[in-house]
Amino acid sequence: MKILVTGGTGYIGSHTAVELQKEGFGVLVIDNLCNSEKHVIDSIGEITGQKPLFEQIDLRDPEATMEVFSKHNDISGVIHFAALKAVGESVEKPLEYYHNNLFSMINLLKAMRETGISNLVFSSSCTVYGQPDQLPVNEKAPRKDAESPYGNTKKISEDIIEDTVRTTGMKAIALRYFNPIGAHGSALIGELPVGTPNNLVPYITQTAAGIRDHLRVFGNDYDTPDGTPIRDYIHVADLARAHVIAMNRMLRNQNKDRYEIFNLGTGNGFTVLEVIKSFEKVSGIKLNHKIVQRRPGDVEKVWADTTHANEELGWKAEKGLDEMMLSAWNWEKSLQAQKNKKS
Ligand code: NAD
Numbered sequence: 001m002k003i004l005v006t007g008g009t010g011y012i013g014s015h016t017a018v019e020l021q022k023e024g025f026g027v028l029v030i031d032n033l034c035n036s037e038k039h040v041i042d043s044i045g046e047i048t049g050q051k052p053l054f055e056q057i058d059l060r061d062p063e064a065t066m067e068v069f070s071k072h073n074d075i076s077g078v079i080h081f082a083a084l085k086a087v088g089e090s091v092e093k094p095l096e097y098y099h100n101n102l103f104s105m106i107n108l109l110k111a112m113r114e115t116g117i118s119n120l121v122f123s124s125s126c127t128v129y130g131q132p133d134q135l136p137v138n139e140k141a142p143r144k145d146a147e148s149p150y151g152n153t154k155k156i157s158e159d160i161i162e163d164t165v166r167t168t169g170m171k172a173i174a175l176r177y178f179n180p181i182g183a184h185g186s187a188l189i190g191e192l193p194v195g196t197p198n199n200l201v202p203y204i205t206q207t208a209a210g211i212r213d214h215l216r217v218f219g220n221d222y223d224t225p226d227g228t229p230i231r232d233y234i235h236v237a238d239l240a241r242a243h244v245i246a247m248n249r250m251l252r253n254q255n256k257d258r259y260e261i262f263n264l265g266t267g268n269g270f271t272v273l274e275v276i277k278s279f280e281k282v283s284g285i286k287l288n289h290k291i292v293q294r295r296p297g298d299v300e301k302v303w304a305d306t307t308h309a310n311e312e313l314g315w316k317a318e319k320g321l322d323e324m325m326l327s328a329w330n331w332e333k334s335l336q337a338q339k340n341k342k343s
């Protein structure tokens with residue numbers, strides 16, 4: 001069976017392509033390469049022994065999107081990762097974010113409807129919960145007003161999918177990721193942050209690699225054990241595995257509703273200082289970091305209630321924080337080695 005993976009040369013998409021191929025699926029990747037590189041297709045091939053098919057198209061283009069669906073008429077399901085994802089940039093460029101993330105979503109759903117493809121897995125985010133009233137947060141918690149245009153595109157996309165499912169024969173699963181980090185054990189694929197990273201872990205590894213002078217820890221006056229914010233960090237390989245399970249659930253008609261939502265986290269929260277400590281332990285490097293002011297828009301603490309995913313999907317995150325940090329560090333070292341080879 002062939003699965004279309006949009007955004008499949010990106011960070012989470014590439015890991016999911018690997019897991020899909022490991023499970024015997026054929027993979028067709030669509031990406032416009034606005035935030036990834038084509039050689040990732042070769043790296044996936046190196047890991048799995050089989051290169052996925054690749055079409056470089058922009059999902060904002062409805063004709064190009066439809067053409068791919070007409071050309072590949074044996075697609076059984078779609079996993080939709082393609083989106084712009086930088087929260088801060090979305091505040092600066094709201095129209096670009098709404099245009100890219102929502103037009104892509106709509107063009108994709110229209111093409112699926114036209115060609116009768118019914119199974120969709122969508123990349124959502126725990127950002128839809130804002131600062132939850134209760135922790136751990138489960139899927140029934142109310143969604144809060146989005147803190148950014150990026151967050152709003154996730155909320156609106158969930159609504160678009162729910163409305164579409166109601167009026168078509170389509171089935172969909174929205175996966176709300178907590179904080180994906182780490183990289184594939186081979187260190188052949190991982191996150192490729194463009195410019196200065198916004199996220200904690202690539203910032204940590206770049207600081208340790210000497211690319212950044214120091215990590216700024218955004219605030220230590222939160223109501224948490226050490227004063228720094230708490231997140232539920234999840235290994236990208238665990239996350240990728242959940243996509244295969246979600247797709248199989250729909251392909252085997254095991255879904256309980258035509259539209260389902262699952263949290264993907266470990267269920268454990270760690271503070272920023274705990275993440276730094278874990279990094280220092282696995283890398284043996286003392287990380288230069290300074291406490292600075294809070295970052296606007298950051299929530300204090302959030303971690304997942306994973307009961308629904310554990311019981312319904314039969315999925316559980318397996319990798320702990322140290323393993324996540326070690327894989328992130330191995331990936332950073334591999335990136336630096338590649339750069340040194342080129343120069
Ligand atoms: P990424 O940027 O590495 O991958 C996204 C891919 O989509 C990129 O390769 C990019 O080139 C492609 N793309 C973007 N717009 C496109 C378009 N119009 N047409 C074709 N391709 C397009 O991001 P990621 O971290 O792998 O995230 C994947 C998905 O998961 C995104 O939807 C993101 O919002 C969501 N998500 C990510 C995180 C995270 O922390 N990484 C957390 C929650 C949700």
Ligand code: UDP
Pocket residue numbers: 179198199200201203215216217218219229230231272295298
């Ligand atoms: N963070 C930090 N310094 C950085 C980047 C992030 O202290 O340079 C903190 C941030 O305040 C948050 C946590 O690390 O508490 C995770 O941030 P990230 O941007 O990785 O993910 P978010 O939860 O914001 O999506």
